[in-house]
Amino acid sequence: MKRFLSATLALNAALAASPVLAAVTGGSAAPVTSTAKPSPVLSAASPNDFSLTRDVKRTVLSNGLTVLTKEVHGAPVVSVQVFYKIGSRNEAPGVNGIAHQLEHLMFKGTTDRPVQFGRLLGALGADFNAFTYYDQTAYHETVEREKAGAALQLEADRMVNAKIDPAALTSERNVVLSEIEGDENDPAYRLERAVQAAAFPGSPYGLTVGGTRQDIEGFTAAEVSAYYKKYYSPEYATLIVVGDFQTADMMQQIQAAFGKLGKPGTLPVTTSAPLVPGGSEATLGKSPPKAPIVLKEAGSTPLLNAVYPLPDVSSPDAAALKVLDYVLLSGRTSKLYQSMFESGLAADGGTLPYQFARGGWYSFNFTPTPDTGLPKLDAALLATLADVRTNLVSAEEIARAKTSISTSTLLGTRSIDAQATNLGMDATTAGDYQYTDKFLAALQTVTPADVRRVAQKYLPDSARTVGYFEPTKAVAGSGNAPSAGGATQEAFNAGPPVDPAEVAKYLPAYQPSGQAKITLPDKFTLPNGMTVMLLRDTSTPTVSLSANVKAGREFDTDAGAGLVDLVAANLLSGTQTRDELTLAKLLDDVGAQLAPAANRFGVQIGGASRDKDLPVLLTALADILQNATFPADQFKRSQARAVQGAVQANDDPGSVAIKVFRKTLYPAGNPWQVFSSPATIGALTRQDALDFYKTHYRPDATVLTLVGNFDPAQVRTLLNQKFGGWSASGPAPQVVYPMIGKPAGVVKAFGDLPGKTQAVTYLGYQSIARSDPRYYASLVLNDVLGGSTLSSRLGTELRDKEGLTYGVGSGFAALKQPGAFSISLQTNPKDTDKAIQGALNILKDVRDNGLTATEVATSKNGLLSSYTVGLADPAALAATFTSLVSDGLPLSELTDYQAKINAVTPAAVNQAAKELLDPDNIVEVTAGPEGGK
Numbered sequence: 001m002k003r004f005l006s007a008t009l010a011l012n013a014a015l016a017a018s019p020v021l022a023a024v025t026g027g028s029a030a031p032v033t034s035t036a037k038p039s040p041v042l043s044a045a046s047p048n049d050f051s052l053t054r055d056v057k058r059t060v061l062s063n064g065l066t067v068l069t070k071e072v073h074g075a076p077v078v079s080v081q082v083f084y085k086i087g088s089r090n091e092a093p094g095v096n097g098i099a100h101q102l103e104h105l106m107f108k109g110t111t112d113r114p115v116q117f118g119r120l121l122g123a124l125g126a127d128f129n130a131f132t133y134y135d136q137t138a139y140h141e142t143v144e145r146e147k148a149g150a151a152l153q154l155e156a157d158r159m160v161n162a163k164i165d166p167a168a169l170t171s172e173r174n175v176v177l178s179e180i181e182g183d184e185n186d187p188a189y190r191l192e193r194a195v196q197a198a199a200f201p202g203s204p205y206g207l208t209v210g211g212t213r214q215d216i217e218g219f220t221a222a223e224v225s226a227y228y229k230k231y232y233s234p235e236y237a238t239l240i241v242v243g244d245f246q247t248a249d250m251m252q253q254i255q256a257a258f259g260k261l262g263k264p265g266t267l268p269v270t271t272s273a274p275l276v277p278g279g280s281e282a283t284l285g286k287s288p289p290k291a292p293i294v295l296k297e298a299g300s301t302p303l304l305n306a307v308y309p310l311p312d313v314s315s316p317d318a319a320a321l322k323v324l325d326y327v328l329l330s331g332r333t334s335k336l337y338q339s340m341f342e343s344g345l346a347a348d349g350g351t352l353p354y355q356f357a358r359g360g361w362y363s364f365n366f367t368p369t370p371d372t373g374l375p376k377l378d379a380a381l382l383a384t385l386a387d388v389r390t391n392l393v394s395a396e397e398i399a400r401a402k403t404s405i406s407t408s409t410l411l412g413t414r415s416i417d418a419q420a421t422n423l424g425m426d427a428t429t430a431g432d433y434q435y436t437d438k439f440l441a442a443l444q445t446v447t448p449a450d451v452r453r454v455a456q457k458y459l460p461d462s463a464r465t466v467g468y469f470e471p472t473k474a475v476a477g478s479g480n481a482p483s484a485g486g487a488t489q490e491a492f493n494a495g496p497p498v499d500p501a502e503v504a505k506y507l508p509a510y511q512p513s514g515q516a517k518i519t520l521p522d523k524f525t526l527p528n529g530m531t532v533m534l535l536r537d538t539s540t541p542t543v544s545l546s547a548n549v550k551a552g553r554e555f556d557t558d559a560g561a562g563l564v565d566l567v568a569a570n571l572l573s574g575t576q577t578r579d580e581l582t583l584a585k586l587l588d589d590v591g592a593q594l595a596p597a598a599n600r601f602g603v604q605i606g607g608a609s610r611d612k613d614l615p616v617l618l619t620a621l622a623d624i625l626q627n628a629t630f631p632a633d634q635f636k637r638s639q640a641r642a643v644q645g646a647v648q649a650n651d652d653p654g655s656v657a658i659k660v661f662r663k664t665l666y667p668a669g670n671p672w673q674v675f676s677s678p679a680t681i682g683a684l685t686r687q688d689a690l691d692f693y694k695t696h697y698r699p700d701a702t703v704l705t706l707v708g709n710f711d712p713a714q715v716r717t718l719l720n721q722k723f724g725g726w727s728a729s730g731p732a733p734q735v736v737y738p739m740i741g742k743p744a745g746v747v748k749a750f751g752d753l754p755g756k757t758q759a760v761t762y763l764g765y766q767s768i769a770r771s772d773p774r775y776y777a778s779l780v781l782n783d784v785l786g787g788s789t790l791s792s793r794l795g796t797e798l799r800d801k802e803g804l805t806y807g808v809g810s811g812f813a814a815l816k817q818p819g820a821f822s823i824s825l826q827t828n829p830k831d832t833d834k835a836i837q838g839a840l841n842i843l844k845d846v847r848d849n850g851l852t853a854t855e856v857a858t859s860k861n862g863l864l865s866s867y868t869v870g871l872a873d874p875a876a877l878a879a880t881f882t883s884l885v886s887d888g889l890p891l892s893e894l895t896d897y898q899a900k901i902n903a904v905t906p907a908a909v910n911q912a913a914k915e916l917l918d919p920d921n922i923v924e925v926t927a928g929p930e931g932g933k
């Protein structure tokens with residue numbers, strides 16, 4: 001569960017790169033201006049000057065294994081990924097889900113290594129996961145460069161030696177079934193399944209990627225094993241390795257690990273055949289049902305899903321379809337944004353043209369606002385599609401689409417693991433690892449006439465299958481659609497506890513990693529008090545931006561709760577010199593991204609652009625931080641959306657549990673006690689937003705970090721120009737968090753949510769701040785207790801051994817202010833009491849008996865490795881600098897991290913356990929049906 005993979009990764013990201021949902025849910029793309037002329041500040045690069053594959057080397061081993069390598073020398077890390085050309089596309093009713101079931105079994109160990117692979121990868125400090133999709137099943141891990149060889153050996157081992165026996169199947173089948181149960185709990189998933197099945201009868205693309213309960217319950221170990229033996233072999237696999245290595249040396253390691261597998265003289269497989277012959281794979285040209293499919297079931301909001309068949313990924317129309325999608329829904333200037341959101345008809349939604357190896361579809365999903373019926377929403381969608389079939393879009397819009405699509409592809413592959421995944425998806429879906437580069441070249445030739453032609457060809461009303469979800473009574477299920485196009489999202493069963501020393505026995509040998517050198521940014525303060533950090537990174541022609549303004553939810557008041565989020569959501573709604581559309585165009589014209597989001601301690605603004613467009617990005621940022629006007633119309637619409645979000649949150653066990661937990665733990669008047677509600681949000685006015693903005697958005701409360709390819713001296717000049725006139729008087733507002741006493745004994749509270757199938761529990765109390773001398777010991781303590789998914793005490797005992805929870809975790813919220821220590825549990829309501837008791841027993845055991853020296857050593861090793869791996873992504877690096885400084889901590893925390901973790905002794909951890917774990921004085925809150933019983 002370390003990393004989730006969304007359906008839009010790689011190939012589809014390249015094809016789709018859709019800023020849509022972000023734009024819809026609160027302001028991302030969009031900005032500014034007429035001053036977007038190429039700036040002298042940055043190295044001038046022309047729009048399509050980059051190639052994702054120029055430095056990629058393709059090699060086919062004699063056993064048929066395709067190998068793609070690319071050296072990227074930035075951070076000392078390597079991404080290792082194995083893609084198999086077998087996915088749900090090869091399935092049929094009766095065997096739907098076998099690829100996914102096998103994917104889970106690939107973590108159960110091999111004949112030589114009878115130990116959970118998650119434990120092995122975890123012990124390497126890898127950031128790892130796997131997923132199943134239509135055309136492929138993939139396994140990926142990012143590790144320190146010294147451990148790349150070990151990762152290769154593990155992948156080679158499980159390519160041919162996985163242990164697939166009835167016991168392994170039984171335990172992992174339950175994990176797959178609960179994953180499917182989670183999906184099926186979501187009305188959006190159920191609606192999309194119904195529409196997909198009706199649109200593509202008899203086609204594997206009408207099936208679900210994850211599988212059906214019935215089919216999964218029916219698989220035998222022999223069947224899964226036969227499937228594994230047939231498809232998991234070098235000729236069906238593509239190995240991708242991207243990162244900090246020398247190619248010749250890496251190829252030797254690859255040959256050593258994989259060369260001996262399979263049969264020499266084998267050729268790579270281009271496309272694997274369907275498991276059940278005879279079924280059609282093509283998805284174009286079916287005659288779909290005319291009347292809407294209507295689902296009347298329990299749910300929280302109505303939903304619309306419409307699907308139009310598309311050709312496969314090799315179609316010459318792929319680029320025009322992607323431009324069409326940009327024209328339809330991207331930033332605030334796009335057609336569906338205007339007709340669905342700006343009109344006030346839709347509260348949420350998105351679109352995506354999916355194209356796979358043997359077919360595809362264009363999917364439209366929308367949630368209406370409370371006063372809008374589904375037929376009215378649908379009519380607006382149809383009218384917009386009629387518009388693009390009839391009228392030519394302007395050359396200006398086409399140009400903007402091209403820039404934005406290619407730029408978002410570039411920005412989406414800033415990290416090595418994203419680059420590797422992109423190569424793997426292209427190699428297995430399109431059968432051509434250079435697909436994205438060719439797609440981007442084809443993009444440049446798309447004309448307005450092409451866009452109208454593909455709209456006419458693929459989006460006539462007669463081609464579609466549409467479904468309506470009409471909720472009969474409100475139940476859970478926030479509408480976070482996994483989407484029929486979604487890859488599986490994994491949480492693996494770690495199996496019974498294993499002594500870390502036992503795990504270490506099965507790890508391939510590797511060189512000790514060097515001290516990872518972290519380069520700190522140049523940090524300075526502008527005369528107005530704004531803190532700036534600059535770090536030059538020339539590895540890609542991009543810049544990543546992270547800003548934080550200390551104007552977070554901690555400043556919300558009881559009566560006006562929700563204001564902080566509304567202010568953040570409207571930063572891009574207009575400024576004194578740019579209305580919403582002008583602001584949107586400023587950013588869209590160069591494909592730059594800027595997205596504010598509020599949290600408790602601040603409003604974080606993430607952004608990115610090509611290096612040459614940094615002046616545009618900073619122009620937009622400076623404008624929204626200094627000159628936002630909160631236009632009444634936009635304010636009202638975002639307020640309506642926020643009210644609806646609060647209504648849904650009141651029905652969500654997770655949201656209710658955390659709210660009751662804080663209400664119970666903290667006394668009245670404590671800043672942690674403030675919560676928004678539909679009523680408080682509904683009462684807010686535009687004037688409230690203006691007043692808050694004036695008081696809290698100030699330079700001395702702002703931290704800005706840039707990481708990327710720029711000349712620092714020139715950027716300083718630019719920052720002085722853009723932010724020099726910004727000022728504030730008096731001291732910046734502060735929130736005081738009083739220390740509270742311990743809970744007296746076990747204090748229980750409940751949140752009643754009738755009809756729920758799942759309960760969420762929080763256990764905890766106030767604990768330490770980041771400045772506490774026990775902070776580093778607490779990191780190790782928590783990692784073993786409940787921090788790391790696959791090997792924690794809580795996860796192993798409650799989830800893997802007892803099967804009492806689907807998800808369990810723990811954490812110390814140690815920031816500048818002391819935060820809570822808490823354990824969270826997701827349970828079936830019938831198991832809640834037992835799970836709580838189990839968690840308290842573990843707390844007591846760890847407090848009284850401590851951790852073993854091996855547990856502490858393993859955890860330290862994992863924390864150190866994942867620290868290095870985590871800093872490899874420039875966007876994450878920028879965000880880390882910003883949040884550290886915003887929290888009032890010195891940057892030396894980063895350089896000292898390794899030494900401080902190394903210095904943590906078992907005695908220190910066990911002393912911290914005695915002092916910081918208290919199962920006898922704890923708040924215990926459950927939200928669920930009948931309070932979680």
Ligand SMILES: [Zn+2]
Binds near residue numbers: 100179490491
């Ligand atoms: Zn799964």
